[in-house]
Amino acid sequence: MALQPGDTFGRYELVSWLGRGGMAETWRARLLGDAGVTKSVLIKKVLPEFVADEAFVSMFVNEARISATLSHGNIAQVFDFGRxxxxxxLAMELVDGAPLHRIMKRAAKTGLPxxxxxxxTYIALEISRGLHYAHTRTDDKGVPLGIVHRDISPDNVLxxxxxxxxxxxxGIAKARMARNFQTEPGVVKGKYLxxxxxxxxxxxxDARTDVWATGLVLYEMLCGQQPVSGSQAAVMMRMANGEFPAPRTV
Structure with a gap:
């Protein structure tokens, strides 16, 4: 039976449905504590039809494992993980706002391309602060964790x-704490643009991939368009060779 607002989900009460992605859905919820104490959170839940998808569940668990170690003002914090x-x-920090891609679309509709x-530049700087924190994280013995987000884009910035x-x-971040730390040769993950x-x-x-992607996000914010368009094969070929116009020419 599908969940409804007002239903209890573990220690949480579901308040309103927020959206559905490829394999997960999100809910605004409240943590129900003792003595009537509550806390607003965002619940990100694997869709029932993908519970048996080992690859996706592994990616979801990977997100929980990495995110739970991060505590920084520019990274949405994960409070809880379970089944x-x-x-x-995942029970995550509820950010009262909007994704960057939606902000840019709304700006364009109001005549601000x-x-x-x-x-x-403020947004790019704040993204960089959060990434620097993640990139320089170490374990209890001071060994670098090697965290790389690998999917920085306007969709993943609130x-x-x-x-x-x-x-x-x-979810697709690479870190030494993850079981599948080494990227398989020839396998690409993330949004190809x-x-x-x-x-x-x-x-x-490594971390430079996230720096590059942040630069592309800044490019789109400043120029009102992505540096490369076309089919996935064409985009990846041009990106691999650095073939795109300089911002001042746009």
């Missing part, structure tokens, strides 16, 4: 109505 009635879920330079910038979705050259070639990636 209710066989369905894996490009974000103002101070706003665009901007709150108070101006906070938060990175979300470390924001691939770094080494990512487009299917090579091993």
């Amino acid at each position: 209710v009635d066989g369905q894996f879920f 490009r974000l103002p330079i101070p706003i665009a 901007v709150s109505y108070e101006g906070q910038v938060k990175i979300v979705d470390f 924001f691939f770094s050259p080494e990512q487009a070639r299917g090579h091993e990636v």
Whole structure:
């Protein structure tokens, strides 16, 4: 039976349905504590039809494992991870705002095809702060964890109505704590429009891939368009060779 607003989901009460992605759905919810104490959270839940998909569940668990270690003002925090009635879920910080891609679309509709330079650079700076924190994380013995997001794009950046910038979705992040740390040769993950050259070639990636993707996000905010368009094969070929116009020519 499908969940409805008001239903109890583990320790949480579902308030409203927010949306559905390829394999997961999100809910606004409340943590129900003792003595009437509550906390608003976002529940990200694997869809029932994908519970048996080992590859996706592994990616979802990977997101939980990595995100739970991160505590920074520019990264949406994960509070809880578990399983209710066989369905894996994450309880995350609820960011009262909108994804960056939606903000840019709304701006374009109101006659603002490009974000103002101070706003665009502020957002890029805040993304960079969160990424630097993740990239430099170490374990208890001081060994670098090697966290790389690998999927920085306007979809995975939230901007709150108070101006906070938060990175979300470390689901395909690569880290030494993950079981499948090494990227399989020839396997590419992420949104190809924001691939770094080494990512487009299917090579091993490091923190520089996230820096490159942040630059592409900044490019789109400042220019009002992505640097490359076309089919996936054409885009990846051009990105792999760095063939796109300089911002000032656009």
